Amino acid sequence: MEATVDIERYADQGRCVAHIDGRVVFVRFALPGERVRIVLDEPADRNDRFWTGEVVEVLEASPDRVEPAWPLAGPLAMGGGVGGADLIHVSLEGQERWKAAAVRDVMARLGRVELDDVPVYAMPGDEDARGLHWRTRIEMITDDEGKPSMHRRGSHLRVPIETMPLATRAVLEAAAMNDVWDGALPANAQLRIAVPEPRVGADETATPEALRRAIGGNYAVVVDGKVRHGSRNLTERITVDGREFTYTVDAAGFWQMHREAPQALPQYVIDRIREALAGHTRRNGRNLVIWDLYSGSGLFTLPLATLVDDHAKLVSIEGAKTAVANARRNLKAAGVHTVQALCGDVLRTLDKDIDPQRAHPDVVVLDPPRAGAKAKVCAKIADSGAPVVVYIACDPASLARDAATLTRRGYALRSIAAFDIYPMTHHVETVAVFTK
Secondary structure (H helix, E strand, O other): OEEEEEOOEEOOOOEEEEEEOOEEEEEEOOOOOOEEEEEEOOOOOOOOOEEEEEEEEEEEOOOOEOOOOOHHHOOHHHOOOOOOOOOOOEOHHHHHHHHHHHHHHHHHHOOOOOOOOOOEEEOOOOOOOOOOOOEOEEEEEEOOOOOEEEEOOOOOOEEEOOOOOOEOHHHHHHHHHOOHHHOOOOOOOEEEEEOOOOOOOHHHHOOHHHHHHHHOOOOEEEEOOEEEEEOOEEEEEEEEOOEEEEEEEEOOOOOOOEOOHHHHHHHHHHHHHHHHHOOOOOHHHOOOEEEEEOOOOOOOHHHHHHHHOOOOEEEEEEOOHHHHHHHHHHHHHOOOOOEEEEEOOHHHHHHHOOOHHHOOOOEEEEOOOOOOOOHHHHHHHHHHOOOEEEEEEOOHHHHHHHHHHHHHOOOEEEEEEEEEOOOOOOOOEEEEEEEO
16 A cells, blocks of 8 residues: 655654554654655554555655665665665764654653753764764675575565675675675575774775785674684774773674774763762772673773773673673783672672672663663662763663663763764664763
């Protein structure tokens, strides 16, 4: 079923809102203010509360609309449908406006916090790259011939792809030097390519040959969970406050995906903590205590342990055993001995395993998975009496729900900012600072 509709406003999941005979329709590849022709997802005659659909023709375009830089990720009717870039039709400035509006809306609806403005920070180099070439990790499936492919939305069809425009140049080069695009992989397999961004000068990556030298063996092509080329242990390097930090991370594990995010986020967090602690009186004159929850391989732990206060005592908690082992390795290599790096569920670990000298934090930093920390963990943070809480969120809705819990438990939102570390997608990273 097709219909012509007027697009009213942004919605969630990269969609916009329209109406047909009073029924809400969530439309993919649309923009507010547009008039478009859409096709409804099947079955189109159902009696659901809302329908979903997709643009097949733009009759009156928004100023924010652009030609998709990666047509394969655009609307089905225009030769796309593979997903992975649901804002591919939106200018970079338009994407920032979209994400600011999304954060404001969800914080008001779910967090009961009204925001006048949400700054959105783009990452260095993204404008020059037109929002492409930012992913240091990509995941695909191979088709029956062993070639990388992506599912076409609404079907079981796997579309072979010959490149991935969102991948960094280093990822594309690692794929090329291992013949990934030529079908040199097992059929019907899960494929992951991970390549830490080479932190070298432009001259050292100017040509494919130079880029390969810069990559060296610091990459992984993982097929069905096993490293086929490269190394299981990857080395990531970042610079915060002019100081370099080195991490060992698992090729199949979590790491901030955007090439600049592992540097930008810790720097912002450190700066906000310093601001919030200015003039803060430590309890009983003791050393500063910091909790780093959902700490992964220690992305925030190392800068927190060395840049906030030379004598700070930290507790880091992470549930993934391999990540914790790497975090301990990273801390030891950096000569940091003031961190109690714990492995386990965050809530249960906070209940029973915290060193009594670290049980009352001055600062809590948490970077939970997409589902958020949830009410019980937020209550535990509030009960700790921490004066400062810094929450890093990859899903604004989860942040908003947890913000509601924290505000009910005596915290106020001090600041909030969004980071566009997922260009061409509706996803956005948000950092919120709460104080007692």
